[in-house]
Amino acid sequence: MKIVNPWNGALVADVPADTAKTVAVKYAQARAAQPRWAALPVRKRLDAIVRFRAAIVAREDELARTLTQEVGKPIRQSRNELKGVLGRIDFFLAESGPTLRDEKVLDDPGGKLEERISHEPLGVIANISAWNYPYFVGGNVFVPALIAGNAVLYKPSEYATLTGLAIADMLHASGVPRDVFVPLIGGGEVGAALLRQRVDGVFFTGSYATGAKIAAAAGKRMVKVQLELGGKDPIYVCDDVDVKAAAASLADGAFYNTGQSCCSVERIYVHRSIAKAFTEAFVAEVRGFQAGDPMDEATYLGAVTRRPQLDVLKRQVADAKKKGAKVLLGGAPIAGKGNRFAPTVLTDVDHTMAVMRDESFGPIIGIQTVDDDDQAIALMNDTEYGLTAGVYTTDEKRAKRLLARLEAGSVYWNCCDRVSPRLPWSGVKHSGIGLTLSRYGIQTFTRPKAWHLRSA
Numbered sequence: 001m002k003i004v005n006p007w008n009g010a011l012v013a014d015v016p017a018d019t020a021k022t023v024a025v026k027y028a029q030a031r032a033a034q035p036r037w038a039a040l041p042v043r044k045r046l047d048a049i050v051r052f053r054a055a056i057v058a059r060e061d062e063l064a065r066t067l068t069q070e071v072g073k074p075i076r077q078s079r080n081e082l083k084g085v086l087g088r089i090d091f092f093l094a095e096s097g098p099t100l101r102d103e104k105v106l107d108d109p110g111g112k113l114e115e116r117i118s119h120e121p122l123g124v125i126a127n128i129s130a131w132n133y134p135y136f137v138g139g140n141v142f143v144p145a146l147i148a149g150n151a152v153l154y155k156p157s158e159y160a161t162l163t164g165l166a167i168a169d170m171l172h173a174s175g176v177p178r179d180v181f182v183p184l185i186g187g188g189e190v191g192a193a194l195l196r197q198r199v200d201g202v203f204f205t206g207s208y209a210t211g212a213k214i215a216a217a218a219g220k221r222m223v224k225v226q227l228e229l230g231g232k233d234p235i236y237v238c239d240d241v242d243v244k245a246a247a248a249s250l251a252d253g254a255f256y257n258t259g260q261s262c263c264s265v266e267r268i269y270v271h272r273s274i275a276k277a278f279t280e281a282f283v284a285e286v287r288g289f290q291a292g293d294p295m296d297e298a299t300y301l302g303a304v305t306r307r308p309q310l311d312v313l314k315r316q317v318a319d320a321k322k323k324g325a326k327v328l329l330g331g332a333p334i335a336g337k338g339n340r341f342a343p344t345v346l347t348d349v350d351h352t353m354a355v356m357r358d359e360s361f362g363p364i365i366g367i368q369t370v371d372d373d374d375q376a377i378a379l380m381n382d383t384e385y386g387l388t389a390g391v392y393t394t395d396e397k398r399a400k401r402l403l404a405r406l407e408a409g410s411v412y413w414n415c416c417d418r419v420s421p422r423l424p425w426s427g428v429k430h431s432g433i434g435l436t437l438s439r440y441g442i443q444t445f446t447r448p449k450a451w452h453l454r455s456a
Contacts, residue, residue, distance in 0.1 A: 001186060003161055006072040006303040007294050007338040015161055017186035020193040023153075026182045027197040030124050030151040033179035038121050038149030042097055045147050051174035052143075053089045056082055056135075059170070065295070066162050071131050072303025072339065074294045077257055085135040089143060091421035092442065096147045099442040114453040119446035121149035122224060123200035128191050128214075130205040131157035131305055132260045134164065137228070140425065140436035141203045141445075142167075146176060148445040153199065155184040155191055159305050199223065201445070205262075208384075208430045215433070226434030226444065229427065230359040231387030232266050234380040235416055236370070236402065237278055238393035239271035246392045247281035253416035255289060255343055258301050259363040263388040263410070263417050266360055268367045269376045275369040279347060282367065283328050286343050291334065304339040304362055313341050313362045316355040320366065325349045330363070351382055359385070373402060381407045386428035390416050409435075 003012040018026075037045070056063065064078035073081075099119075106115035125145055129138040134156060142152045156164025168183040184190050188210075195202065195217055201224040204214050211227040218225045235253070237246050253265040270278045294302035304310055310333055317331050330344030341363055349356050349366035356366050370376045380389055390412030391402045403411040409426040412418060419425055419437070426435035435441055 001158065001161065003070050005069050005338070006159075006305050006307070007340070009337045012069050013162060015165070015185060018184050018190050018193070020189075020196075023184055023190060023193040024197065026179075026184065027124065027153060027194075027199070029179040030153055030182050033177055034121070034124055034149075034151035037146075037151060037177060037180045040149075042100060042147065042149075045149065046093055046096065048171070048175035049089060049093060049143060049147060052171055052176070053086060053093075055170040055174060056086065056089075059166075063163070063166055066166060067134070067160070068294045068302070070162050071134075071160055071305045072294050073132075073257060074296075074299045074302045076297060076299075077302075081133055081135050085139050088136065088139055088421045088437075092143050092147060095439055096144060096442050099439045100148060100446065112455055114451070116451035116453065118449045118451065119148070119443060120449050122445055122447060124151045124153065124197075125201040125203060125445070126194050126197070126199045127152050127154045128194070128202070128204040128206070129154065129156050129160075129164070130262075131159035132257060132262065134160040134167070136419070137205050137262075138164070138167065140441065142171075142181065144436075144442045145203075145445040146171075146181065148442065150201075150445055151180045151182070153182050153184055153194055153197070155186075155194055158185075158187045161185055202226070203434075203436075204228070211432065224434075224444070226436065227432040228262065228425070228436070229430060229432040230361075230385055231262060231264075231427065231431050232357065232359055232383045232385045233263055233388045233390075233408075233416075234267040234269060234383070235265050235390045235392065235412075236373075236376040236380060237268065237270045237274070238373070238391065238395070238398065239273045240394045241274070241278075241392050242394075243274055243277045244281045247278055248285050249414075250392070250416060251282055251285035251289075254365045255286060255301060255363050256417060258304060258341075259365075260305060260361055261417055263419065264361070265365065265416050267356055267380070268365060269370045269379055270367060271376075272369050272371055275367075279328070279345075279367055283345055286329055286345060289343055291340070291343065301343055301363060304341050307339050309362055310339055310341055313344070313360065313364055316353075316358070316360060316364065317344060317346070320346050320349055320353045320355045323350075323353050325353060325355075325366070351379065357383065373398075377402060377405050381405075384430040387431040388412065388416070390414075
């Protein structure tokens with residue numbers, strides 16, 4: 001499988017891919033190895049993750065360069081991801097022990113009956129990960145899964161293959177057996193071969209279309225399925241905000257990682273009384289973002305990782321213009337080799353346009369004017385997705401009242417594009433089922449066993 005730099009089209013590496021036969025062999029090896037891993041004390045498994053964390057710190061520069069070369073993420077943002085994942089790992093290291101500990105829920109005063117809950121590993125899980133944040137998205141799964149005693153068949157995205165192999169190398173060097181964390185290299189056919197194995201859980205990040213197929217396939221076997229799927233994340237800017245501050249925050253929320261974050265801002269609704277001032281400030285902010293070579297320290301906007309996404313963005317712009325939208329900035333690919341698209345800001349948009357309804361996953365945003373809070377909430381909820389949504393206002397009571405009405409897994413007040421290890425990461429509607437992160441996201445890699453213990 002050829003690894004190509006999405007910024008300039010250069011060949012980065014040529015890597016052997018798995019086949020259906022090698023996937024089956026690796027599954028059998030993981031199945032055999034998992035009980036020995038699960039039998040280790042939790043402390044031993046935690047120690048391996050401590051060493052894995054240290055390896056990330058030691059190899060940060062090398063890992064960042066690899067990530068930037070294969071996905072086109074600006075080098076500073078690659079380092080931000082590597083620094084940021086350390087906090088997630090720290091959360092799992094601190095919280096996994098208490099979360100996985102047996103719970104005594106009844107202790108009969110007479111000493112005759114005890115009721116207890118234990119948290120046992122699922123077994124062998126399939127972790128089909130994403131390219132946009134491979135350390136974040138993958139680590140949300142494989143770190144707590146390994147700590148809980150599972151074996152992990154890890155399929156990195158074919159667009160982040162070298163990063164996936166580096167993760168495997170660091171885990172193996174840190175004491176996780178090779179048959180317990182097993183990378184599977186390849187595209188969709190390798191993922192399909194993985195799903196044909198008798199895994200005990202499927203954890204997938206990707207599109208709704210693929211997620212629906214995975215859910216249908218896994219449902220026949222009654223195994224745990226967690227799906228983090230698409231989003232069309234909206235923000236409402238109320239009439240009482242500091243316009244320049246809100247514009248700066250939301251421009252970053254829309255265009256960071258070239259708009260290729262799971263919770264990137266993809267729709268903005270602005271109260272009519274400040275719409276002109278906000279839009280001018282927003283455009284001025286985006287004009288200041290430097291687009292260029294992702295390896296350049298000054299670059300803020302890098303490459304669109306997947307070439308087919310350029311066509312999606314072009315179609316959304318053409319559709320919006322045809323229906324009356326104005327292009328205030330960008331609107332077309334940037335000339336040159338590789339996958340480059342100019343940061344694009346559209347106004348006079350509405351919900352007849354694909355740019356306000358379909359996931360963009362690129363450097364493009366539509367700004368729509370609204371008359372009041374009720375209209376804003378109705379438009380924000382007018383979507384098949386429900387990953388994140390937020391409100392910018394100086395009024396806390398107003399914010400909480402509006403956030404309570406939003407149909408989303410995560411809601412934000414005066415912030416956006418944010419994920420915390422302490423809070424569950426989940427979606428509603430077509431944005432997925434299940435969750436990662438928080439203490440719930442540790443328990444999700446276990447099955448509870450109920451113990452009824454009566455002494456003679």
